[in-house]
Amino acid sequence: MYKNSKLVFGSFSIACIIAILTCMIVNFAIDRQITWAAYTILSVPFGWLVLSPLSIKKYGAALSLFSLTIFTVPFLFVLDRLTPVESWFAPLGIPSAIVGAIAAWFFFLLFRFVKTSVWYKSAITVFIAGVLINPVINYIVYKFVPDQSSLLSTILTAAGCLILAIALWITGSKRKTGKTEDRPLSYLS
Numbered sequence: 001m002y003k004n005s006k007l008v009f010g011s012f013s014i015a016c017i018i019a020i021l022t023c024m025i026v027n028f029a030i031d032r033q034i035t036w037a038a039y040t041i042l043s044v045p046f047g048w049l050v051l052s053p054l055s056i057k058k059y060g061a062a063l064s065l066f067s068l069t070i071f072t073v074p075f076l077f078v079l080d081r082l083t084p085v086e087s088w089f090a091p092l093g094i095p096s097a098i099v100g101a102i103a104a105w106f107f108f109l110l111f112r113f114v115k116t117s118v119w120y121k122s123a124i125t126v127f128i129a130g131v132l133i134n135p136v137i138n139y140i141v142y143k144f145v146p147d148q149s150s151l152l153s154t155i156l157t158a159a160g161c162l163i164l165a166i167a168l169w170i171t172g173s174k175r176k177t178g179k180t181e182d183r184p185l186s187y188l189s
Contacts, residue, residue, distance in 0.1 A: 009055040016048045038082050046075045065108050072097045092144045096137055103133050119172025123165045130161020 020040055027037035034041070049071050053063035076097060080089035107125055114121065135154050142150040 005055040016044045069101045095140045117172045123168035127165035131158045
């Protein structure tokens with residue numbers, strides 16, 4: 001298993017380097033300067049920093065999430081400097097990164113440590129992400145980029161997620177009651 005994770009890590013690292021070099025060569029060949037390849041030069045190492053800890057056996061997911069939490073704000077800061085749009089880092093990037101990091105850690109802890117049905121965990125995740133976090137992120141985005149259709153879109157998305165969360169919860173309840181009803185029969189046989 002350890003040998004496979006080393007192979008995956010090495011292959012992933014080589015693929016990242018190839019992606020950066022390919023974009024730089026193509027961009028320079030076409031434009032005689034580095035323009036759009038700067039996004040690749042920034043984003044691929046960010047992705048590598050976030051995903052490479054997954055190759056660590058025991059704490060890989062937690063380290064990956066920690067890496068995402070630590071490097072997102074600096075990544076967004078540099079990305080803000082690259083984009084031609086007026087500065088969006090403080091009004092859009094930081095609040096979205098904070099909300100996203102809190103949500104990601106909550107979901108990680110929910111699935112890692114809470115001992116309940118995956119149906120209930122999924123229902124909670126869909127509810128929190130779609131009914132609570134989605135409107136907050138939309139508010140942050142639409143405050144920066146005003147859009148008249150934002151309220152209707154947010155309401156429709158939240159309603160759909162609420163329905164899905166209820167359906168997941170009901171499915172979990174039915175599966176749980178089905179298992180408890182079957183259990184006494186198995187003791188009798």
